[in-house]
Amino acid sequence: MKPGKNLLQTIAIVGALVAFAGGMNVAHAASTDGTYKAKLMPLNAKTTGSDASGEATFTISGDRLTIRVTAKGVPPNMEHLQHFHGFATGDGTSRCPTARDDKNGDGIIDMVETEPVAGTTMVPFHDDPVSMAIVNDTYPKAGPDGSYSYEKTVSLKALEAAFAKKFPGQRLDFARRVVFLHGVPTATKLPASVASLDHIAAQVTLPIACGPIRKVAK
């Protein structure tokens, strides 16, 4: 093969690659593809007896939203409610509660005390997030080692529609939300001052980890 032809082929291949890469950039810019992440830090560790931690990631690719949660140091052998929480009105950004948010001073941050800083329970991470049903028995269950791993892929459009129906005027807006993990064993003794929601036992809703969701730089 003559050197001249080789060079032309190389130029053609490089040209094609540049055009391909350029096209990919345009496609990315036009969509909302991206990844959001929350680093989960322990809450109420004195009550759980261990430092719960973990990570939640939200990966958007076209209409596919993949929700992943890994947790460790959580009470073992039981189901753990997990959601993102946020403000149902306005455009405020939620934050995770601290000891100062324990307004009744009972040493425990309960669900009601999370609301002024984190808002309300929004999207559940169980077998059917699009249902938006908070009460459900398909939340992940921690193994004997106090860890679990959850993964679910849903239609982003379907979740957005269900979300807008339940929270009129709101969008998913991941970067304004916080992820909570909940739950200590039902036998855990809690002061009567620990509040819960609806008719759910305070042990079930007790927050055990929290992390603010942030967009991951590309």
Ligand SMILES: [Cu+2]
């Ligand atoms: Cu929650």
